[in-house]
Amino acid sequence: ADDALLAAARLHAGRASGREKALDLLETLLDTYPKGDMAAEARRLQTALREDGQEAQARRRTAEPPELQVLSWDSPSRNLVEIVLEMSAPAQFSTRLEESRKGAPARLFLDLEDARVVNDVRKGVTVRGSLLQAVRVRDRKQGGATLQFDFREVRRFDTRSEDDPCRIVLSVAAGKATLPHKGKGRSRQGYAEADADQEPPVKRAAALKTRQVSDMASQLGLTVRKVFIDAGHGGKDPGTSHNDVLERMVTLDVALRLGRLLESNGLDVVYSRRKDVSVSLSERTRKANAERADLFVSIHVNANDNAQINGFETYYLDLASNPQAARVAMLENAGSDRRLGDMQCMLADVMLSARVEESRRLAGDIQRLSMFRLKRREYAVRNNGVKAAPFHVLLGAQMPAILVELGYCTNRGEARNLGTSSYRHALAEGLAEGILAYRDRLLKRRTAENSLTAAPPDAM
Structure with a gap:
């Protein structure tokens, strides 16, 4: 050993x-x-x-001052958001909260000392359907930059920094939502109200149990060995087509590139299709379930009536969860050596909850790493974040499942990128790095003995 x-x-x-x-x-x-x-x-x-x-x-x-290179966010619920700032190097920062006033939203300011901000982030963004409403950036007189995050409300927040990779993570909760369990890194907490942390013991215990079961995959010692890659559309179903981009061909090309990258890193790969053929939505998930895949990744190209709309986005299926049933499954199955794809036979209500949470985590890793890879390849791509939606192709999957929209072929600039081999390869690299980051996160939370006896080679 x-x-x-x-x-x-x-x-x-x-x-x-x-x-x-x-x-x-x-x-x-x-x-x-x-x-x-x-x-x-x-x-x-x-x-x-x-x-x-x-x-x-x-x-x-x-060396040169640190640079904020990528900013992404994830809204797992109406009253919770996690914001990730990808830095080129460790950066000194401080936060301050300005509570909501009549006619003005709650604002959290993050001051970056002696740090630069890339132009894509500097432009700012307006967000819909999230606790986060907007992001604004301005320079500080004494050097560095200030990021202003507008929220519908803020009840409590947490900030933490991580060194490898270098990032700053903001977690903000409103209403009765609890902050997610903090990972490694230096952490600071703040509360919008003086009594925000004076919750009754019963409520605090319930919140703790919810956080414990939300990370089901790592607690059960599950890992990723086989990935099902679904190239959207195909055959008589061409998908969308604009500006000389045919969705069914782009998705197939990216899927095959992604599969080769994953295989070179020790993972088994199964495809819904490897040629331009028709495959029904139900057949895709049936095949993934029959193969006992650990992850389901569906690849698509987006379109919009507004040709100005563009960007990369990742979706997961948002289904109802049952924390109490999840806790029962965690206790009963704690000694299991089953993988993610094996769990469908155990307590369906519990796995419904676990799959939603793990799908959200997978979507976050893929969105974050894909944006980071595209930035490194010097492509200017809008970060549309992680979203939840009831896609039929995800509904029957019995493992964590996400759907990626590579970009909008109705946008001329994005269509030009999608039409090039180098851009499609950069997309595949980002997807692969996101999947491997998710796998590594699970491995990191297991015992060293389990990781070394059951884990695939880690060569990336």
Whole structure:
């Protein structure tokens, strides 16, 4: 076991963003097997990684100022929103809340010290159908920038920073909604009202249970080994077609590229179609269920009567959840070694809740990483965020399922991009990185023993 832990740590240490995971594994090795024959080598690698991290931080301090590169948000419910700021390097920041007044929304200000903001984010955005209403950016006289987030209301909020990758995460809740469970990183909390945290013990316990069951997949030790890729439309169903872009052909091309990328990273891939043929919506999910896939990813191209509308967006199926039933399933199945695709036979009400939550998490990772990849490839793409909608193709899936709209072919600029091989490959890269990030998030929350005995190779 200690040999395997050290081998896994070395693999992660060789990746550009794997240092923290390598240190976690080494810490587990030294805590569990302090007198093992791998302990000395583990300590040497641990020291080297820590020194590398210190040198990297020193280089960042003398390098160009950090830059806000991508801003995305996710609205899991009417009274909850999570906003992610992707930074090029760690940045100093502070937050302040301005409560709502008559005629003015609640505003949360985030001051970035000595940080730049890319033009796409600097333009700001107006949001519909979310607790978040608008984002505005302005320069600070003393350097850096201030981001102003307008909300319908704010009851409580939390901010945290993460170093690998570098990001700032804002979680804002209104009404009786509870903030999501905080992950790794430095966290700060704030309340819009002095008594906001003085909830009765029963309510606090109920909120804690809800947070515990919301992360069902990681708590049950589930992982991702097989991905079902659905190229939208096909054959006699051409999908939408504008500006020389035919949806059924674009989705197939991106699907095949995505599949090759996932396979090269150790995942099994199943397709709804690999040629230009017709496949019914029900047949797609039936095939995914029969294959016992762990994730369902459906790829589409969007269209709108307004040719100015553009952007990349990710959807998940928003169905009713049952936290109490989810808690029962968590307790009864905690020792199970089943995967995400295996769980459909156990407590349908519970898995309905779990699939919705995991689908939302998957959608968030795909949206965030896709936007980040397109930005790195120097494509200016509007971030339309994560949304919920009752797509029929997702309805029958018995695993976390999302639908991606790659862009609007009715927009001339986006249609030109969709018509190029390089852009479609960048889209496939972003989708793959989002799926792998979701898988890695599940692996990170499992025990080291389970991760090393049941997980696929991590080579990206």
